[in-house]
Amino acid sequence: xxxxxxxxxxxxxxxxxxxxxxxxxxxxxxxxxxxxxxxxxxxxxxxxxxxxxxxxxxxxxxxxxxxxxxxxxxxxxxxxxxxxxxxxxxxxxxxxxxxxxxxxxxxxxxxxxxxxxxxxxxxxxxxxxxxxxxxxxxxxxxxxxxxxxxxxxxxxxxxxxxxxxxxxxxxxxxxxxxxxxxxxxxxxxxxxxxxxxxxxxxxxxxxxxxxxxxxxxxxxxxxxxxxxxxxxxxxxxxxxxxxxxxxxxxxxxxxxxxxxxxxxxxxxxxxxxxxxxxxxxxxxxxxxxxxxxxxxxxxxxxxxxxxxxxxxxxxxxxxxxxxxxxxxxxxxxxxxxxxxxxxxxxxxxxxxxxxxxxxxxxxxxxxxxxxxxxxxxxxxxxxxxxxxxxxxxxxxxxxxxx
Amino acid sequence: xxxxxxxxxxxxxxxxxxxxxxxxxxxxxxxxxxxxxxxxxxxxxxxxxxxxxxxxxxxxxxxxxxxxxxxxxxxxxxxxxxxxxxxxxxxxxxxxxxxxxxxxxxxxxxxxxxxxxxxxxxxxxxxxxxxxxxxxxxxxxxxxxxxxxxxxxxxxxxxxxxxxxxxxxxxxxxxxxxxxxxxxxxxxxxxxxxxxxxxxxxxxxxxxxxxxxxxxxxxxxxx
Numbered sequence: 001x002x003x004x005x006x007x008x009x010x011x012x013x014x015x016x017x018x019x020x021x022x023x024x025x026x027x028x029x030x031x032x033x034x035x036x037x038x039x040x041x042x043x044x045x046x047x048x049x050x051x052x053x054x055x056x057x058x059x060x061x062x063x064x065x066x067x068x069x070x071x072x073x074x075x076x077x078x079x080x081x082x083x084x085x086x087x088x089x090x091x092x093x094x095x096x097x098x099x100x101x102x103x104x105x106x107x108x109x110x111x112x113x114x115x116x117x118x119x120x121x122x123x124x125x126x127x128x129x130x131x132x133x134x135x136x137x138x139x140x141x142x143x144x145x146x147x148x149x150x151x152x153x154x155x156x157x158x159x160x161x162x163x164x165x166x167x168x169x170x171x172x173x174x175x176x177x178x179x180x181x182x183x184x185x186x187x188x189x190x191x192x193x194x195x196x197x198x199x200x201x202x203x204x205x206x207x208x209x210x211x212x213x214x215x216x217x218x219x220x221x222x223x224x225x226x227x228x229x230x231x232x233x234x235x236x237x238x239x240x241x242x243x244x245x246x247x248x249x250x251x252x253x254x255x256x257x258x259x260x261x262x263x264x265x266x267x268x269x270x271x272x273x274x275x276x277x278x279x280x281x282x283x284x285x286x287x288x289x290x291x292x293x294x295x296x297x298x299x300x301x302x303x304x305x306x307x308x309x310x311x312x313x314x315x316x317x318x319x320x321x322x323x324x325x326x327x328x329x330x331x332x333x334x335x336x337x338x339x340x341x342x343x344x345x346x347x348x349x350x351x352x353x354x355x356x357x358x359x360x361x362x363x364x365x366x367x368x369x370x371x372x373x374x375x376x377x378x379x380x381x382x383x384x385x386x387x388x389x390x391x392x393x394x395x396x397x398x399x400x401x402x
Numbered sequence: 403x404x405x406x407x408x409x410x411x412x413x414x415x416x417x418x419x420x421x422x423x424x425x426x427x428x429x430x431x432x433x434x435x436x437x438x439x440x441x442x443x444x445x446x447x448x449x450x451x452x453x454x455x456x457x458x459x460x461x462x463x464x465x466x467x468x469x470x471x472x473x474x475x476x477x478x479x480x481x482x483x484x485x486x487x488x489x490x491x492x493x494x495x496x497x498x499x500x501x502x503x504x505x506x507x508x509x510x511x512x513x514x515x516x517x518x519x520x521x522x523x524x525x526x527x528x529x530x531x532x533x534x535x536x537x538x539x540x541x542x543x544x545x546x547x548x549x550x551x552x553x554x555x556x557x558x559x560x561x562x563x564x565x566x567x568x569x570x571x572x573x574x575x576x577x578x579x580x581x582x583x584x585x586x587x588x589x590x591x592x593x594x595x596x597x598x599x600x601x602x603x604x605x606x607x608x609x610x611x612x613x614x615x616x617x618x619x620x621x622x623x624x625x
Contacts, residue, residue: 005511016499311495314456315509315556316484318477395456399495 001321010328013301020301024294025337028379031287032341032371037348038283039367042276044352044359049272051360053265059101059232060134061239063225063246064257084255085221088150088210090246094227097241099234103227104131105150107213113206114179115167122163123205124180126213134226137202142174142189145209153209157185161193162203180206181216235260280367284374290337291378294330298386302326302393309390310398319391326387327380334379338372345371403563403595404430404453409462411448411618422448423459424618430597432563435590437606438599440615446599447568449615453597454487454566455479467563484513488557490586492569494549496541502552503528503537509559527555531585547578554585565589567598571605583608 014021065086091105104127111124125131129147132139144158157180164173164187173187185208194202214220229238239258246256302309309322345363353361411423422445430436438446451457452464455471464472471482483489496505506527510520528534531551541549550570557565567586571579583598583605590596600606614622 001512002514002517004517005514009511012499307495308497311491311497312508312512313480314454314483314489314495315512316480316560317512318480320477321512396451399456399491 006324006328010332013329020297024333025340027290027293028337028375029340031290032338032375033345034283034286035280035371036345036363039276039280040349040361040363042279043364044361046272047360049268050265059229059235060261061227061229062259067255067257084250087220090249091225093245093249094242097238099229099238099241101228101230102130103225104128104134105210105222106224108223109217111180118167125205125207126210128210134228138192140190140192144189150210153211155185156188158189158207159187160191160203160205163206164190287374287378291382294379295382298383302386302390306398309393310395313395322391323387326383326390330379330383334376338375403432405465407463409459412460421618432595433593434611435596435609436611437609438613439606444615445618446615450566450568450599454489455483486563488562488565490553490557490567490570492572494553496549498541501538501540502533505552506555506559531555546574547581550582565594565596569600
């Protein structure tokens, strides 16, 4: 039997049973549409997070004291024991790497910020002038911390937009003095409003010179060192250099953790991709249900078409040809349902996109392919039993008047 | 052309064994026209099904065109049916959703003939059986006689050497039945071997050779 004839034959069957065909198309189409829409949501979430990370700066390398592997913690959540502190001298030594463009050591603590009778507890960051470039932040007003020897400091600070609004209200903050702990700082800059970036709201921080923070929190230990590599391509080189420099300074111990943005991104990427796969897989279960419907309908169809099948065999159809007829029907149905489902799924994606314009919903290509393939495969698998039953029909029995 | 030796067919109905055919010995020559008659349950339809390779005998040997077809596989049997045997049924067995032309074309489609060749043969068959004007009608729009003519044309599509008809006039009035028999006899005159199972003595009497089956045995073989 030639393929166009097979196709036409199956097509005539489907066209002859409109209600049955529509029902299967609907059931399978819903399954495919569900996979497309759900994976679009998952992929949207993934891209949203990835973009958020991207806003950190593209060539960023972060050093943490302690080695995460030895602590057995998950990647990304880094809580290692710290055998040796990471110091400012360590950070300054990083300048030796040719791949390092600039770096910013970081001390973080909670500080009581007071202005007259107003009092507010905020995260206080101690860092150097280069921080604003490394983190790619903008100033709304004033200037950032002055450059100079990080071991000495001036009593100045830069405050986040929310802090400025809450402490000073409508009055100008620049040039005012405020008190953090038992020290006084003059406000020289206000950060532009950026909103939340990965759970850390830069609108609510106060930034002071590193040496001041060391004194304020009475510690030499750095919380992080942020490093900007000269280019994205040189990030691996910078990472290797950093590990080597710190290892030499720490008497051969590898007691820091270096995370590159790519690594963090990759982790989140992996997690969210797995999540998308999982929810897509759950949606695909509805396809299996549709497959059972197909089997049911096909079995009924075999019974209804007994005479026709008997006739086909009497006029010379082999078992393989009878099976091929049923499989062709199943595949046409699945492809039709896939087309319908992809279309409806895309509409769903657009609708959700309208509701949440911030998140870039888009079903990934592999979800579209997988949904269509799953539809075809389940459809074929669930047609195996009916097709075999049809092919095994005894023509004499099938043709008899019973 | 056909040689049956000791053909037996036994059906099991519950605990009982029904002997539909008991040791049939029969030789049919190329170009013969024979009728098979007998009371209900005498095994005439079973004999036709065995001749048409739709049913396998439990014992005996069947030679068709010098080839032993007793132990062929199902698919080989299907191929032999397609190439050499044409079936005509009492209730026509046309596919209702296909047009008359498509029904006639069906064996050629199953055989995988090229569309151009099919078209050529179809046009001739339609002309031969007076169906050219009805080619695009569905079976529901055709009269009984027309349906049976479509069925005969379908049976002839692959140029079979053996035509088997099971009560071909059973669902037709007398006049239409005569017409259909005339068509079948034309097939015979063109050199085909025709075997007709029938209840109707008048139809049966038209054949040159007349078999009479009783209880699964050939009781009479008149020429």
